[in-house]
Amino acid sequence: MVLSDQDRQLVAEIQGGLPLSSHPYAEIGERIGLSEQEVIERIAELQAEGVIKRMGIVVRHHELGYTANAMVVWDVPDEQLDAVGEKLGKQSCVTLCYQRPRRLPEWPYNLFSMIHGKERERVLDYISDLIKSQGLEQIPHQVLFSGRRFKQRGARYL
């Protein structure tokens, strides 16, 4: 989808958040010269096209008690990557699962999955259960827990 200038203006206008008032879309429209109905239609279209993944709450998971945040990285043989990626992505404890490039020789891992939990012990249990239930014993992996968070802000694109 190619964004028009007007769409880009809309995207920029709401990227920091929606107005917390009874007619948020009308308010946005006033700022950028569109009617409420036009704003509603454009946002619905952007969502249908996947430019907006979803609208609503973005949490600070740390503040909600999800302090044990593990990045589990796997060195999966290339020919098994899709199958293992699909399997991991289906597990309820996995919140993200991506293929990324290896950076040899220092970094041999090509599949990244995130597992968030409230306690490290629980997260480690999830991981060992996952390895057993999915038969991943032969695939080298490492668990990188997050330490301090230095910075978290929403990405700004425009």
Add this chain to the structure above:
Amino acid sequence: MDETDRAIINRLQESFPIAHRPYRQAAQALGIDEAELIQRIEQMLEQRQLSRFGPLYHAEKLGGGLSLCAMNVPEDQFERVAEQVNAFPEVAHNYARDHRFNIWFVLATETPQRIDSVLKAIEQTTGYPVYNMPKEEEFFVGLRFHV
């Protein structure tokens, strides 16, 4: 945070109405009124339990660049480098991790081409290499937190 706050978080992480009175519509489904929903969202934002109330964008579809980057920095240089990395406005978030690769950050740029130049600038400023690990395939993106 009470039951109503939890219900708001769980439900409004899934979706939010795109309609004439969206808060009223969402509030009805939660069994509260519009003013209460708005006030509770405001409060959770103030208390920093929520980072944002609005759209979650797909960076690439907006024409932007997005990448995960890692650095391997000696312990005694860690503070300085972390601070220098954070000073770049393109760094969206940055976590320390307990590994030889100890600094992990996400870069978000206006165009995909900008990723490389920002990486080079970070390398020059910090004096350490940056390992760029952009997403090649997406198997799952849920990232919802049940409370």
